[in-house]
Amino acid sequence: MFTKHFILFGLLQVLMTSARAEYRLGDGTVVAPLDVFQECNVCPEMIVLPLGEFIMGGPPGESRLNVHYELGNIRPVTPDDPYIAIHEGPLHPVKIDIPVAMGRNEVTYDQWMACVNDGGCGGHVPQDYILMPRGPREKIVGNHPVTDVSFLDAVSYTGWLNSKIGSDVYRLPTEAEWEYAARAGTQTPFAQGEEVTTDQVNFLGSATEIMLDEKRPNLVTRGKPVPVDELDAANGWGLRHMSGNVIERTLSCWTETYESWQSSSLYLEKALLPGCEFRVTRGGGYFTAMDYARVAVRGSGKEDVGSTVSGFRVLRELRHGSR
Secondary structure: OOHHHHHHHHHHHHHHHOOOEEEEEEOOOOOOOEEEEEEOOOOOEEEEEOOOOEEEEEOOOOOOOOEEEEEOOOEEEOOHHHHHHHHHOOOOEEEOOOEEEEEEEOOOOHHHHHHHOOOOHHOOOOOOOOOOOOOOOOOOOOEEEOOOOOHHHHHHHHHHHHHHHHOOOOOOOOOOHHHHHHOOOOOOEEEEOOOOOOOOOOOOOHHHHHHHHHOOOOOOOOOOOOOOOOOOEEEOOEEOOOOOOOOOEEEOOOOOOOOOOOOOHHHHHHHHHOOOOOEEEEEEOOOOOHHHHHHOOOEEEEEEOOOEEEEEEEEEEEEEEOO
């Protein structure tokens, strides 16, 4: 009962706050919740998020995972398995108290190369192809999400964006900000509902059929990322591919369980502490089953290691306008 009332209160607060919130960009442009803006011709498109509150984490029984790979062994799991309960819990309320805009899309290969060609991003030219299991390699350039970039590489990209607009406002999202954006006012496993199809989310359909032990003729397996503007992949706030496509890096330092911090500002404060080696990743990917694309799923990666299954999207902090 508490959870239901809290969700309704949070959604009401989102609507009330959204009606009055306005923010001023560096060039004087005023934007409001769910407005889309782009601050330079090579900058990512951003969507202003409403302020509000939500329940963070995955409730027991939400995951439909039936096996777990552990130390080279495969063991069965149950809906209340400690592995799921630990990593996706405990459920806790979080207030979004820092106004932000989130990247509409994952950062693309072309956007990354604009940074490299402008003398930024450490000059790192990422791998521009995916090795396919049955066939030749596939190019992932242009409007595909950039991969083969580490957490530290992503931080260098946000630094370059800040230099382009002359203000220290772009960064990676914390995992609280990421999940709030991914849910877009919902509390279901996916922003689109209890389940999704591969027309909405780019995940591994064949693995999902094995996991569910049933045939799903509407699921396909692409085995590669798709361009960021492909598929009907937007959630209710217009953010695309928050589930599936590539795994996304966040600013948060990995913890086995949530510390139950109750504000986005506290999540940010903890993320900026020194001494972190592994950062949280979110969002599932093109190579995983549907279950791993739920918005509550968490993973981790070393700060200085890139992969061909991981990318990122950026966040911009906002300041209140005077109107």
